[in-house]
Amino acid sequence: MEKFDVIVVGAGAAGNAASYTLAKAGLSVLQIERGESPGTKNVQGAILYADALEKIIPDFRASAPLERHVAEQRMWLMDEDQACTGMTYRDARFSQEPYNRYTIIRARFDRWFSDQVRAAGALVVCETTVTELLRDATGKVTGVRTEREHGDIYADCVVLADGANALLGSRAGLRPEIKTADMALAVKEVLFLPKETIDARFNLNGNQGVVIEIAGNITHGMVGTGFLYTNKDSISVGIGCMLSDMKRQTLTPYQLLEGLKRHPTVRPLLDGAEMKEYSAHLIPEGGYKTLPKLYGDGWLIVGDSAGFVNAVHREGSNLAMTTGRMAAESLIALRAAGKPFVAAQLADYKRRLDDSFVMEDLKKYEDVPDFLSAQSHFLNVYPRFLGNAAKEFLTVDGVSKRAKQQKIMAELRSKRSLLGLLGDAYRFWRAFR
Amino acid sequence: MNAVHEFVPPAVNVEEKLFQNRYRVDAGRPHIKVNNPALCLTCALKPCTVCCPAGCWRAEEGGGIDLVVDGCLECGTCRLVCDAGNVDWNYPRGGFGVLFKFG
Structure with missing residues (x-):
């Protein structure tokens, strides 16, 4: 029976960061992804925060599929269908290399990230859904069960990077079930326009891009936000609200999105665009107070699966990459010291997080x-x-x-x-x- | 200050949106099921029918629920908004379901 040092469940931002870091350090890594290829199940706005990726792959800019660097940020307060009060922050320094933030298209980006993971030496298996965690008599996690025949696989540690629904951890009783008050549902469309049209409409040059974050009555009294990001030759438009609010009213998510697209401030920006994909995703926005236990005997939890999202600053993928990296660094350090992957040792992962901006930022906004x-x-x-x-x-x-x-x-x-x-x-x- | 203005919710055909997406449907093996359909008859609000971003959940005239998962975006909303915990929710088998081109 083949046994790995580490099994990573999921090939999103967190899972890829963990797998890459572990494999690079020489640990044997099996990464399991349910999608046809990495990225086909993942949805994000999407803004890539360079710093988090740079700490994993310093020269990522040379090969990663990036859309535009963020040259300008707008904040819009919008009513349902008439007015928009806004603020624009453009800074020439945002257009000087190295750029700090980029718009990306997740499916393309994730495929690239996964290529780096494979090149680092991890075994990446797609089209395979993990159904449960395997545990021994003491409760220690010893591996995963997949839906495939003879689909039990074993490892010294399982990294749970299975995303916002966090089914594996919840079903194993490792974390409490998610509440609707802590989860937002966001829907998004990708709308295509010629690059020159986007440049002209948003006042952009070359690879400059715009990020527009939107709040106000556009969410019809619900706690939520909208967004509009420029990609190279497409625009990502989305809106999200807390599920606890959504379930108490009658507007569907696609009506909310349509309302945003038809708003007189947005409509001319999208005129003539061709919609090529409609997607939806949950975002765990409960913050610091809703973080579950982050480690135990034979397991660690990272990224959305743990709820690492800074909703105030619209940060999630960077926290996913950072927590994935730190989980990996913990395992690497323990392995080097000859220590077992048990709770008492894996507490090291939590200490690393506590000492980083991840926990400091989440704590800062714990009451929000x-x-x-x-x-x-x-x-x-x-x-x-x-x-x-x-x-x-x-x-x-x-x-x-x-x-x-x-x-x-x-x-x-x-x-x-x-x-x-x-x-x-x-x-x-x-x-x- | 302003004349009274009423917001009119837009009529949206979600199927038209979903038509743009790529799917590999696992025919005959829906990944979401209703545990006990009778329980839906007693549910007045039916939040699944409002919150599902793909319109998979439709209220039937008799007070029941019609669930068709072919257009599912696999977000997990229906599982969380059902107060009765009446949704048996799993990810599709590996490789099946929605295949995001852009994400």
């Missing part, structure tokens, strides 16, 4: 998910108010500016009492400080 679900007017009342205030102030109609100002303040006070406003300011500061 609760804050947003309890104070959803931050995503509804204030964005609409800003839009209305701008409209009032920018409409020249013979009404004095002082009268306009009073009207604006009256509207604000009708929505929130003075005490409410002060309380909001305090709660906002508390959650984000």
Whole structure:
């Protein structure tokens, strides 16, 4: 019976980072992926954060399929179907090498990443779904069961990189079941346009790209955000909301997406584009407080499967790569020291995370998910108010500016009492400080 | 401040969207099943019919549920939004199901 040092379940960002790092260090690695090829089951916006990948493959820029570097970031507050109040941040320094962020197309990127994993020496098996974890009498994870005939495979450690649904860990009782209040559903379309058209519409040159993050009443009172990213010759448009909010209302995800695409601010940007794919994915946005136990006898959990997402900063794939890398580095260090892959030793993985930006960032925003679900007017009342205030102030109609100002303040006070406003300011500061 | 304005939810044909996707359907072996169809009759809100991004779950006139998984995007939403835990959800067999071209 063949036995591996490590089995990695899943070929997403986390699984690939772990497999690559382990194989590069000479450990025997079996990586199992359920898709026809790596990437065919994965969905992301997608922004690639160079730093996380650079720490794994320093010269990735030479061969990775990158779409555009992010030269400009816009933040839009949008109502349902009329107004948009926005902010643009463009910095020439974002267009100087080495670029910090890129738009990517995940299916292409993942295929490339997987090629690097294979070249590093890992055995990558696709079209194979892992159905459960194998455990010995003491509960130690000893391998995985796949749906294939004679499909039990053994290893000293299993790295769970099976993605947001985290079925393997939940079914084995290694982590609690996911709650709808901690999970967002995002839907996305990839719309194709000629590169020159995208350049002209978004004010771009060469490989410059734009990231637009969208919040406000466009999510119809639900906690959520939208996005629009420029790829080389396509645009990714998506919207996501917390499942606990979605299940309490009547708009379908595709109606939400259609609403965003038809908004008068977005519609002209997409005019004439050809839609070539519609996708959906869950995003674990519960943050620090919902992180499960991250290791045990014979297992580690990484990436979305553990809930490593910084929803405030729209970061997930970088945390997936970083946690995958750190899990691997822990295993490599333990193997080198001749130590077994048991819980007491694998605690090293958690220590590495605690000492890194991963845990520091997640801890910083640990109160934000609760804050947003309890104070959803931050995503509804204030964005609409800003839009209305701008409209009032920018409409020249013979009404004095002082009268306009009073009207604006009256509207604000009708929505929130003075005490409410002060309380909001305090709660906002508390959650984000 | 503003005249009252009502948002009209757009009519969307989700099948048209799904038509753009690539699938390898595992005919006769649906990866999602309803544990107990009778339980759906007692469910008033049927969140699966609202939340499923592929429109796989449709409310039937008699109060039941019609589930067709061919267009499934494998997100896992239906499993989580069912308060009764009535969804038997598994990933498709390796290689089957949706095959994202872009992701």
